[in-house]
Structure formats: C-alpha cells, structure tokens
Amino acid sequence: MISIQKRSAVSLRQKLPKQAVAILAALVVGALVILLFGHNPLAVYKEILSGALGSRYSRAQTIETLVPLLIMALGVTICYKIKFISIGTEGQLYIGAMFATYIALHLKGLPGPILLPLMLLASVLGGGLWCLLPAFLKVKFDTNETLVTLMLNYVAIKFITYLQYGPWKDPNVIGYPVIPQFTKNAILPDVLGIHAGWIIALALLVLTTVMLYRTKLGYKITVLGENPATARYAGFGTMKLTLLATFLGGGLCGIAGFIQASAIENSLTASISGNLGFTAIVVAWMGRLKPLPIAGFGLFVAVLIQGCAYLQISMGISHFMANVIQAIILFFILGSDFFINYRIAFRRAGEVTA
C-alpha cells in the first residue's frame, strides 16, 4: 500500500534544493516545448529576461505588473489564512475600481491629495463588501465560497460593462461607449518614473506582514485557519473573525482595482485586470501564504508576463506560446511544494499506523 504522509518538519536546507530542481526542470521542459515550435530555447529565455528587465522602460512595465499582482496576492492570502478559498480576486478588483471611479467622477472638484485617499478608501469598501457577500453566505448558510466568489467575478465584470453602456456612459464621446476619463487630480502621480502604486504596494506588504505576525488579529486569524475547533474553544467569535478577515482580503483586491483604473487606464473599463487576479491566486500559493516569498514570486511572475509579452514583438512568438511557458514553470514550482511537504511511504498491507 502506498500512503502520503506529511513531513514532520521542513528545514530550509531541505526546501531550497527541491525548489531549485523544480525551477530547473520547468526550464528544461519549457525548452523542449520551445524546440518543438522551432525556436532556440536559450535565445527565447534571454529575450524574456531582456524584455522584462533590459531597459528602464521595461523595468517600469514589470513593476507596474507586479503592483496589482502583489496587492491581490496579499489579499487572497488573508482569505486563505482562514481557509476561505476565494477565487473572487477579479470581481473584487472591479468593484473596488468601480467605487473609486464613482468618487473620481462625482467629487472631481477636490484636490488630488484629498481625492486620491478618498478613492482608495472607497475601493477598500467596494472590494471588501464584494468579498463579504460570499463570506456572509458561507457563515450563515454554509455555501461554497469558491463557487460563489467565482460567479461574483462575472457579475462584477458584467456590471461594469452595463455602467459603461448605460448610466456612466460619457455623453461627450460619440461612437463607442466609454466611461469618462479621470481628471488629472484623480490619477496617481509618478514617483521615480513609475506610478505611485508601487509605494502603496510596498506599504501594504509591510502592513500585511505586521498584521499577520505582530497583531492580535493576525494571531486569531492564524489559529482560526489552522484549527477552527481551537478558535471556538478559545472563544474567538469565529463568525465575526471570518467576516473581518474576508473584508480585509477583498479590500486589498479593491485597492488593486483603484490603482489600475487610476494609474493605468485613467478610467474604468471591463478589462483593467488583464487577468492578473487569477495569476495573483497562483502567486499566493507559490509563496505559501507568506508575504515576503509572495513578493519574491510575484516579481518572478511579473518578469515572466512582461518578458513573454515582449517575445511576441521581438521574436514573433504567439503570446499563447508565452502562456504555455508560463504555465509549465508555475506547474513545476507548485508541484515541488507537494514533495517538500509530503513524502510518499510504502508499507505492507496489514500494518497499522498507531
């Protein structure tokens, strides 16, 4: 009989070689696929790197991809910490962006230093509420949060489209319906050549880390996620705690929406996420729900995304091909996780693990 057993303790020394092997294996398999399509793997890998990091411009692009990716990965991490398996990052991003846009369009008379923080707060509220809805359904009616959050993504995106074609349509633009452009005071300024979202992302990285590891709230969240029975035993008020954690998690995703709308699109459209919401979920798991590794893997994935986009221009490789390479690499890294934390044991039939 074959059984899968959890390893008792995993040291960094056991962990690192396996992760290195995984990345190496991914690159090798990726190379085979590239060969299959008639390209030189080494040249392709080189182009990915230079496309993502080769110039000042490409570095800025990579950082701008990293910002929403990191913020949303931190957001779902808070949800996952309490075993609330949300895949609603996209929807939360859009509703956050929608709330921020409402402020941007209706209070455009305010100066930037007041307007932007208001937009940020509104985006937290929007994303938070959008995550609170499935959380409420879960604690009250025991619904499956994964399904509900998935559905709510489509509801959110369709709702943005509705706003674009209906109530929020810019009356001054003739032809294709759009939501009005933000005024200058509603657009995040550049700092050191990159939009200020990177400062927000950095601040959130620090705040999330402190929250998870240094506050009472973080302690309670960890206990609730690791063993809900113990949380009840200690009287943590598990229902309220679940709602609070999911609100925070959704709120972070909402902030990513605010940044994308304000700094990248300067407006609201139904495509501001660029599917980064789903990628953020993968990044959160790659980083094993720990903020610093998440930042590291976030950067890695941002480089891949940016570099692969560049491949299309420089080598004429379809971006679908780029997706394949990305997927292979992610697959191996996530797969290595299994072998890091579990071992496969063979035992004779009849033996009993007491």
Next chain:
Amino acid sequence: MPLLTMKDICKSFSGVYANDHINLSIEEGEIHALLGENGAGKTTLVNILYGLYEADSGEIFWNGEKASFRSPADAIRAGIGMVQQHFSLVRNMTVLDNVILNLPGNAAFLKRKEAGEKFARLAAAHGLLVDPGAVVADLTVGEQQRVEILKALYRNVKLLILDEPTAVLTPQETVNLFQVLRSLAGEGYAIIIITHRLSEIMEVTDRVSILRSGRKVAELDTASTDVHELSRHMIGHDIDEMPPPDIPPREAPMLRLDSVSLERKRLAQPLHDIRFSIRKGEILGVAGVEGNGQKELAEVICGIRRHTSGTIFLEDADISHLGVRPRYEAGIAYISDDRQGDGLVPDMNITENLALRAYGKPPMARHGLVDARAMSKVAAEKTQEYQVLASGRSGAATPVRLLSGGNQQKLIIARELEEGGKLIVACQPTRGLDIGASEFVHQKLRAWRDAGKSVLLISADLEEIRMLSDRVAVLFGGRVVGVLTREEASVQALGLLMGGVTAAAAEGAGA
C-alpha cells in the same frame, strides 16, 4: 462444531496489549455479547476478525477450517459482515445502490431490477423496512443501520458483527433492532454485539464474553447471570480505598446547573435536565461510559455550545447568556479531552499555543500589537514550571504536534490553570498518559482544589474518578442518573449506574 473459533489472539499497539490471548467461540444461531469498558479491547478483537487488523499471534477457525482474513473483502467473502459504529454508506446514493456497491459479481452494467427483487425479499423476510429508492442522506440513523445490516445479508454472511449498535438509536428503534436480531438468530445467523449497556445484554443475548484491559475475564450464559455480576466483571474488583480529602470542601457552591438541557436536532448526544452543583474546594467526578454526554456537558459549561434551556450559575451569578471568552474571564477554564482536535493548534508552536488564552492582554499584547518577546518569556517560564519537554533543538518553537501526548497535555494544563481561575472543567485529563504524567496531572488538580477552587473531573477511568473525587455524578444517555458521595461511590454502585441500571431498576433486576 462452532461456526467461529478465535484462539489465543494477541495484538499489541506500540508495546501495549490491546488483546492478550483472547479465546472466543460462537455457534450458529447464537447472539454473543462482547462487554467491556472503553479500551478493553472489544473493537480490536472484531477488527482482527473482520480483516482490518492482523493479529500478532493466534488462530482463527471458520467452519472448522483455519482461516486468515487480510481485508474486510476477505472476511465478507467468507461470510462475516460487520456494521461499524460509524456507518460506511455513500450518503448521496440510493439505498439499493449502496447495497449493490462493489459486489464481486457486478458487470459493467448493473442489474438493478434483479438486485431490487433480492433486496425486497431480504427486507421483508427480516422486517428490515427501508425504501430501496431513498437517498441515504435522507434516512434516519436507525434506517441507515438497517441498510448496513441488509448490505451484509445481501452478501450472504453467516456471522454479523454489530459495534455499539444501540448507541445511536432511540428506544423504539432499539426494540425493533432486537426483534430483527432475534429473528436472524432464529434462522441460524450468528451475531456478535459489542456493547456496554448491561440491560441490553440481559435482554437480547445468549452468551456474554467480558473483556478488561485486553484480557477476557469471563464468559457467562446470559440466562444464569445478572447485571451485578456483569458489572463486577466489567469493572474489576474493588480498588484500594480512596485517600481521605486533604481539606474538606466548603459549603458555598462554585457552579450550579439548574435543569440544563441541550436538545437540538442532529446532536450526537443531547443533554436532558442536568442538575448538580460543585462546591468551592471540591472535585466533582463525572463518571460514565464515553459518548453519554460528557463532551457536550463540558462544552455547555464552558459556553462553546449554548444550552437550550435551564440556567448555569457561577458563584450565584447567572452566566447562561455569556460566551466562551467572558466565561473564561469569569474563571472557567477547560482542559479538553481532544488535545489535537480542539485543545491545541497542532501546527503552531509551543509559544503560540500557550498564548491562546492570554494573547490579548499585557504582557503578551499592548495596543493591539503582540509582543513576541513577552510571549517567549511566558512560554519559557511555563515550560519550566510544568516540565514540558520539547525534543530537538527548536525548544518553544517546536510545533506541538511533534510533542508526546503527555507533554501536549502538560501544555494545555499550563495554559488553563491560571491564577484568576475558579473552576476547571477537566475532560479525560490523563487519557493516553503514562503513570508519571498522570500523577503530575492529578497533583495539579488536587493543588487546585486545596486552594479553594473547584474541579469538574470528567473521566472514563473509574480509578481516577474514585481517587480524586469528593463526590461522583454518573452520566448515562445525557442524564445525570445519580450523584454519589465518596463513601457511596463503590465500584459496583458506579458500574450499575454507568450501565444504565438505576437504583430502582437494579432492585427489580436483582429480585
């Protein structure tokens, strides 16, 4: 020739004998009871027979031939069926599909019509009424049990094993089950029934084997015995007299339960009309066979479950409406019986687990921020004081799942026995501990009592109950069936109450 003979069966788990040279033989048409306390070895024995465990030594003869069953599939093929305590039914499939699931004769296409006819024949013949088209999840527990029995009969078994079959049944369902068992025995089926309920043994069985600590201590004809003799064998002979209490309890009550009930749908064991009080400086033991409401009682007192009627007083203040946290603040601490289940967070470390109660107050936290250094300091002090030994070099950073049971238990006790506490609810506090660790726990509970505080000691270990308690309450079927003083709490008296034989009933049975 007996249908089944088990000879000199031995089985040990990590050096402890669960079965120590057990002999058992069953005839066709016989209903045979296996009686014993928790951990006596009953379930281990039938699991060996059913192919779930392999015996270390000993032989099994089936129909006179030597047999060895390496899996339940083997046992079923030979003609041995078992209804386990936790049913193995697929909840969202129909009754009929459950019955024909994984039959050896199944081809790619199921012959449901044929199967349905055989099912109907069997069900009618034995009075096992269930709708074959119903989905299992919609059935009552009693009906699910009937499905399990039918599943076995469908496979043409000759011997049916039932593990605590009445634990989950209503009295009416129990009566029905016994009729079914009688009818099966009448047709030549042999039946092994595991139970701790003395009255049921008297009612339905032909013979009784009594196990204690892995040994078979007696085999009796039901017709020529009575509940007193059974309980004496089950519990063993009188243990040493209890040492006198160091300090007599005071009169003032610490905790009082006034007609407390916990009655909700889908509750494994409801509680009915519980009334008792614990005085200051008193240890009140709660004896009973596990699963008779112990966990529920502990959780109701601590506020983890809300009772549905009645009132709970702590030092004359009504605490019925308070949640877990405020009750803890008011002085109620709780040693859970399930260390890894709810008492600890197995994947978190010693320091973090010790902080579970006090994480939010100085010195561990200030202004919402947790002070890791203060936590470590508290952890260092507590592990020293309570002699928690962490293996390896990681010390207080060791995940608690790597600690031994004894050390895990010390950790919980170190956390729960706080200065400001008044009452500790100690649920099976020494289960699985070695003698040294058990003594340590006992000593701590005694010191707590001697300091004028109170202990509710819930334990399945009668020796422990009798050694520590000033008074003993007995739980049976979610009711307190008796509260005995130290002097009255003889092993016999407790044994009868634990088997559900109250004073009035015992007189009737004895006559």
